[in-house]
Amino acid sequence: xxxxxxxxxxxxxxxxxxxxxxxxxxxxxxxxxxxxxxxxxxxxxxxxxxxxxxxxxxxxxxxxxxxxxxxxxxxxxxxxxxxxxxxxxxxxxxxxxxxxxxxxxxxxxxxxxxxxxxxxxxxxxxxxxxxxxxxxxxxxxxxxxxxxxxxxxxxxxxxxxxxxxxxxxxxxxxxxxxxxxxxxxxxxxxxxxxxxxxxxxxxxxxxxxxxxxxxxxxxxxxxxxxxxxxxxxxxxxxxxxxxxxxxxxxxxxxxxxxxxxxxxxxxxxxxxxxxxxxxxxxxxxxxxxxxxxxxxxxxxxxxxxxx
Amino acid sequence: xxxxxxxxxxxxxxxxxxxxxxxxxxxxxxxxxxxxxxxxxxxxxxxxxxxxxxxxxxxxxxxxxxxxxxxxxxxxxxxxxxxxxxxxxxxxxxxxxxxxxxxxxxxxxxxxxxxxxxxxxxxxxxxxxxxxxxxxxxxxxxxxxxxxxxxxxxxxxxxxxxxxxxxxxxxxxxxxxxxxxxxxxxxxxxxxxxxxxxxxxxxxxxxxxxxxxxxxxxxxxxxxxxxxxxxxxxxxxxxxxxxxxxxxxxxxxxxxxxxxxxxxxxxxxxxxxxxxxxxxxxxxxxxxxxxxxxxxxxxxxxxxxxxxxxxxxxxxxxxxxxxxxxxxxxxxxxxxxxxxxxxxxxxxxxxxxxxxxxxxxxxxxxxxxxxxxxxxxxxxxxxxxxxxxxxxxxxxxxxxxxxxxxxxxxxxxxxxxxxxxxxxxxxxxxxxxxxxxxxxxxxxxxxxxxxxxxxxxxxxxxxxxxxxxxxxxxxxxxxxxxxxxxxxxxxxxxxxxxxxxxxxxxxxxxxxxxxxxxxxxxxxxxxxxxxxxxxxxxxx
Numbered sequence: 001x002x003x004x005x006x007x008x009x010x011x012x013x014x015x016x017x018x019x020x021x022x023x024x025x026x027x028x029x030x031x032x033x034x035x036x037x038x039x040x041x042x043x044x045x046x047x048x049x050x051x052x053x054x055x056x057x058x059x060x061x062x063x064x065x066x067x068x069x070x071x072x073x074x075x076x077x078x079x080x081x082x083x084x085x086x087x088x089x090x091x092x093x094x095x096x097x098x099x100x101x102x103x104x105x106x107x108x109x110x111x112x113x114x115x116x117x118x119x120x121x122x123x124x125x126x127x128x129x130x131x132x133x134x135x136x137x138x139x140x141x142x143x144x145x146x147x148x149x150x151x152x153x154x155x156x157x158x159x160x161x162x163x164x165x166x167x168x169x170x171x172x173x174x175x176x177x178x179x180x181x182x183x184x185x186x187x188x189x190x191x192x193x194x195x196x197x198x199x200x201x202x203x204x205x206x207x208x209x210x211x212x213x214x215x216x217x218x219x220x221x222x223x224x225x226x227x228x229x230x231x232x233x234x235x236x237x238x239x240x241x242x243x244x245x246x247x248x249x250x251x252x253x254x255x256x257x258x259x260x261x262x263x264x265x266x267x268x269x270x271x272x273x274x275x276x277x278x279x280x281x282x283x284x285x286x287x288x289x290x291x292x293x294x295x296x297x298x299x300x301x302x303x304x305x306x307x
Numbered sequence: 308x309x310x311x312x313x314x315x316x317x318x319x320x321x322x323x324x325x326x327x328x329x330x331x332x333x334x335x336x337x338x339x340x341x342x343x344x345x346x347x348x349x350x351x352x353x354x355x356x357x358x359x360x361x362x363x364x365x366x367x368x369x370x371x372x373x374x375x376x377x378x379x380x381x382x383x384x385x386x387x388x389x390x391x392x393x394x395x396x397x398x399x400x401x402x403x404x405x406x407x408x409x410x411x412x413x414x415x416x417x418x419x420x421x422x423x424x425x426x427x428x429x430x431x432x433x434x435x436x437x438x439x440x441x442x443x444x445x446x447x448x449x450x451x452x453x454x455x456x457x458x459x460x461x462x463x464x465x466x467x468x469x470x471x472x473x474x475x476x477x478x479x480x481x482x483x484x485x486x487x488x489x490x491x492x493x494x495x496x497x498x499x500x501x502x503x504x505x506x507x508x509x510x511x512x513x514x515x516x517x518x519x520x521x522x523x524x525x526x527x528x529x530x531x532x533x534x535x536x537x538x539x540x541x542x543x544x545x546x547x548x549x550x551x552x553x554x555x556x557x558x559x560x561x562x563x564x565x566x567x568x569x570x571x572x573x574x575x576x577x578x579x580x581x582x583x584x585x586x587x588x589x590x591x592x593x594x595x596x597x598x599x600x601x602x603x604x605x606x607x608x609x610x611x612x613x614x615x616x617x618x619x620x621x622x623x624x625x626x627x628x629x630x631x632x633x634x635x636x637x638x639x640x641x642x643x644x645x646x647x648x649x650x651x652x653x654x655x656x657x658x659x660x661x662x663x664x665x666x667x668x669x670x671x672x673x674x675x676x677x678x679x680x681x682x683x684x685x686x687x688x689x690x691x692x693x694x695x696x697x698x699x700x701x702x703x704x705x706x707x708x709x710x711x712x713x714x715x716x717x718x719x720x721x722x723x724x725x726x727x728x729x730x731x732x733x734x735x736x737x738x739x740x741x742x743x744x745x746x747x748x749x750x751x752x753x754x755x756x757x758x759x760x761x762x763x764x765x766x767x768x769x770x771x772x773x774x775x776x777x778x779x780x781x782x783x784x785x786x787x788x789x790x791x792x793x794x795x796x797x798x799x800x801x802x803x804x805x806x807x808x809x810x811x812x813x814x815x816x817x818x819x820x821x822x823x824x825x826x827x828x829x830x831x832x833x834x835x836x837x838x839x840x841x842x843x844x845x846x847x
Contacts, residue, residue, distance in 0.1 A: 022724025026731075028356055029448065030764065031723050032365050032743055037451050038763040044446055075356050076519065077503060086519055145555055149580075155559030158545050158552075159522050255545075255552040257521040265353040265520070265548075270724045 002287045009283040010065065010276065014058055017272045023050060024074050024270040048074050061276065070277035075269045080277035083262065088244075088281075090160050091251075091258035093170075094178050095243035099236065101182030102189050107232070109186075110193025111225065114201060125190065132187025138249035141180035145253065158255055177254045181247060185239050192235050196228040203227075229300050237293035238286075245282035340826060344844035346542040349556060349565035353548045354520045357503040360486040361438050364448045366833050369485055370566055371523035371544035373837040375421070376488035376508035377532075379412055379431060379467070380479070382746060384841055387830030388590060390646045390747030393483050397426065397509065397532075398467075407474025407785045410482075412467045418532045420491055421506075421513045428461035433492035435459045435469075437499065445499045452481045452751055455782075474785040480748035485834045511537035511840040520546060531840070538826065538843035557581075557821070563844075564820035567833045568592075570634050570696045577819045586822045588829035591637040591644055592814035593752075594743035596701055598689075599808055602769040603733050611679040613806035616737070617660035618672035619712040624665070625704060626812055633700040636815030640798045641753055643831065644813060647787060648749040648794045659803045672712045683713040690729060690738035693720040698739055701811055705739075730766040740766050740808070745834035749794060750782055756801045756808060767807050774800055774807075823847070 025044045029036040045051050049060070064071050070080035113125035148154045156173045163170040200206060201224055209219045247260040259278065266274040297304045352367035360368055360376065380401065383392040395401065398412040418426040439456055441447040455475050460468040471478060489509060494501050506514040509532070512525035526541040545562055547553045554573050556562040558580050569577070577585055600607035600616060607613060622638045630636040640658065642649040655661045662668050676685070691702040699720060706716040716737075721729060729735050744752045755762050757778055758770040777797045784790040801807050818829055826841040 020725065022722075022726070022728035024724070026727035027724050029364060030727050036364065036448060036763065040446055040448065040450070041763070047444070047446070076354065077357060078519065083519065142551070145552075149555060149558050153559060155555050155561050158547065158556055158561050159518070159543075252549050253552065255547045255549070255556070257518070257546075261353070261548075262520065268353075268723070269356075 002291075005287060006280060006283055010062070010280060013276050013279040014061065014272075017270075017275055018054055018057075020270070022270060024048065024272070025050070027269050028075070061273070065280075070280070071273040073266075073271055073274045075266070075271040075274065080274055083274060084259065084277060084281055087257055087259050087262050089162065090174070090256060091244055091247065091260065093163065094174055094181070094247065094256070094258065095240055097174060097178035098182035098185055098243055099240050101178055102185035102239070103236065105182070105186040106189030107193055107225075110190045110232075111197055111220070113190070113194045114197035115220075117198060122194075125194070129187040129190040129194075132183050133191070135184060136249075137181040137184050137247070138253050140183060141177060141250050141253040144176050144180055156254060160257055173254075174256075177247070177250050177256060180253075181243060181250055185243070188239065189232055189235055192232050193228065196231050197224060200224045200228040226300055230297060233293055233296050233300065237289045237296075241282075241286040241289035244285040245278065338825075340538045340841075340843040341845060342538050342843070343540050344846070346539050346564075346824065346839065346842060346844060347562045348542065348544055349547045349553050349562045350523075350544045351548060351550075351553060351565055351567050352546055354546055358506055358517075359500075359503040360488040361434075361441075361490075362446045362448060362503065364486070366567055367546075369834050369837055371546075372506065373485060373488075374510055374512040374525050374537075374542060374839045375506050375514050376510040376838070377418065377426075378483065378485065378487055379435075379489065380483045381485065381838075382483060382830060382835045384828065384836050384838075387828050387836040390480075390643065390831065393479060397431065397489055408471045410469045410471070410478065412469075414465045414467065415532050416465060418509050419530050420509050421528060423530070424491070426489065426491075426509050427464040428467045429464070430492045431467045431489055432459050432461040433495050434488065434490045435467075437490070437495055438487060442499050449481075449484060449486060451754075452477075452484065452748075455481075473783050475750065475782055476785060476787060476790060477748055477750035477782060480746045481751065483746050485745050485832075485837065510838055512539075512542060515541070522546060533840060536840045538841070539839065542839060557819070560821075563824050564818065564827075566818060566827075566837060568634065568816045568818045571631055571817065574817050574819045581821075584822050585819050586824070587817065587819045589818075590816045590829040590831050592634070592816040592833075593643050593745070593747055593831040594741060594814040595639075595641065595643075596635060596697055596811045596814065597740045597742065597808050598705065598737060598811060599730075599740040599766040600737045600806075601733055601735055602767050602807075604736050606679055606681055606685075607736060609679045610805055611675040612681055613809075614659050614803075615672040615675040615679070615681075615712060616709065617802065617806050617809045618668040618675070619714075620660050620705070620708050620809065620811065621665040622661060622810075622812060623663065625708070629697075629701065629704055629812065630815060633697040634814050634817070635697045635701060635812040637813035639810065639813050641756065641801055641808070641810060642749045642794060642798060643744075643747045643752070646747045646749060648791045650795060650798060654795065658799065659806065660809070669712050676712065676714075681714075684715050685713070686715040686717065687736045688717045688719045690726075690735040691718060691720045692726045692739060693722045697814060698741075702739055705811065733766075733768045738766060743814075743832075745832045747831060750790070753778070753794075753797065753801075756797075769805075769807055771800070771805060771807065774805075 025041050029041060049057060072079055073083050109125045113122045116122050156176050157169060161169045206219060206224055209223050245259045245263060248264055251258045251260040263278050266278060350367055350370045355367040356363055358372060378396040379398045380393045381396045383394045386392050397414055397418050399415045401410060401412040403410050414428060420426055436459055438447050438449055439453040455471050455478055456469055457472045458470045490502055491507055511528055511531045513528045515524040515526050517523045523544045527537055547556060550573055553565055554576060557577060600613045602608045626636055626638050637644050640650045640655060689702055689706060692698045702718055706718060709716050730738055742755055755764045758775050759765040759768050761775060777793060781790055781793045784793060802810060823845045826843045830836045
């Protein structure tokens, strides 16, 4: 299914971008109000191949895809794969930290809420998770930034340093957007863990395990939690893939040079090839994420087998 | 007791005297440039499209990359507000022949590229040849600016001569354009596209690093040709596109300035947060915000309707009100206010829509609409760019102004690319339009008002041969006084007699910056005076 999905996405995004009025040449040479001759505009369109018929542009792009060549950014002239690779590391890192934050919070809170159903602990957990669902990540991010500015006259660093070069500087910049997105992410996962646990705890095999006199901890970890994790893993997988390219506003708020910001820039500049490449990469991230989720399903529930 | 108090008095006087003597000294010390430090500043863009100044037109290229390059001549960094004041950069001096047809530039002898090779007239000639007549496949954004140049010659290594087709006042400002970076001739000969992705200049800073979408860093050029300059050890230009993180970066001390400037609300926020740690410079901005009635569409083909539109605008009051919330302020015609060819206030007040009695103007506007058969409550769409400052803010003001003469206007906003596509296709009724230039060069700056078949960016879509004829005269008029008289006729025709275009207000540039930054003076353009050669920082 992977290749037909990606092909469908490729065709769709190519058509959608061409339907929009205007092009990159206008944005590049006219947007600042300078005087530019129509000759220059035409020359640039020819250089970018925009004077070619649409079918020809599509055929050229598809021929490149077959060779795993996403083409060149119409804005910078660099290869699309280069533009994406220099930002992917940051986006991947934010996604991983946010996932760690989410999983670390969601699973214990969800389990505790399920075990203490309808107690004050459950209410508190549900309140926190509903607040998380209702709070947009970018807004929470703005709150974090403002709090630091007002209380400590401090903002996170503005340039990215890889973790292995300077772990502290790296975390100083990325932990805050990861927390802002991780909170909403954890809210989704907490509610899923709680409801799934409640369902599993009422299953016959859990009752049997209790009747056999097994330790509560053993029942929880070996029988209940593992089975309750199937929908939670699905949610985590989807959210992780979303974070790879979907942190559009949060990256703007924290001025992160990631894939989300690149996406916005590419759309704003009408950089067709870059948008097409990015959509393909994000679609591939979703497909791969689903693939890994399917593998984890097999580990969590041995009855699931793939042929 | 008395002795004690005398002693106390004496010691107090000594302390006061010492303070009086040392204070001016310490102030002088504080105000004299200090070497060292790294300037971190904001480039309010996502990135630059390419590194080639000859090809591009955005400040996103100028702000991070200008410190790596020299120009032949440049706007005077000591007085960048004066549109007629230029100083030599790579050129030590220059002279013009009596007939105004030959300009000779003598180059400094000690100018070196960052690879240590000497810069000669060959490099200057190659750079201007690329700008004026680019080879096939190479784009020059400012080619049209040099329509008066016949030939560039390099008779000896330290002399460059420009031969003109006719004498014109437009030549020197065109040469001083901040995008006319001097490139290395050998590199251009080998690969004319090399500068799109690389840096090699003769400027005060040497290129160190570029991370796409993130930042550019430069370090001090120890071989810079101006003795003692630059003062900074280096700089880092951060790409930050959105206003909120820009303000946060300055408030949090991560950056010191955004040279393009901020709208009044952000400036107020920074002032409140940083107090005396913040300094602010303001200047009228060489960007005019216009309204283009589309003359291909009825009833805007009728001069009475267009005149009614301009008569309805209370620019004087608009200036006071809008300048508090938007980056517009100065009332003016189509020539940058304060420049030698611009209209004075009494002259302006004679034009339609500039008279102090707005009620009289609006009565006349209603009468003109009636004569043109435009009914009260006539509805049309104001096409605008989906950018808050200053477009949408001024758009809302325009709608309110036209409502006062009985017109019902809807606001139609589009993102940048479709906005321009609509402007060019002419599929709109009335649109907001703008004209932003670097060095004030009135003769060239008004070219957008020429007939649509001559000016690629005339979005009024009109043909006016009388206007074209006037412009031809202005271009070829070397005498400033005569040029001014002709320009006034031109301006009157555009804004009043034909009301081809409506001027709203000129932009206003406000640059708040960390008070540790010195040696930078605001100019009427965010493209000018950005090589950072004379910028310095007081130690923390």
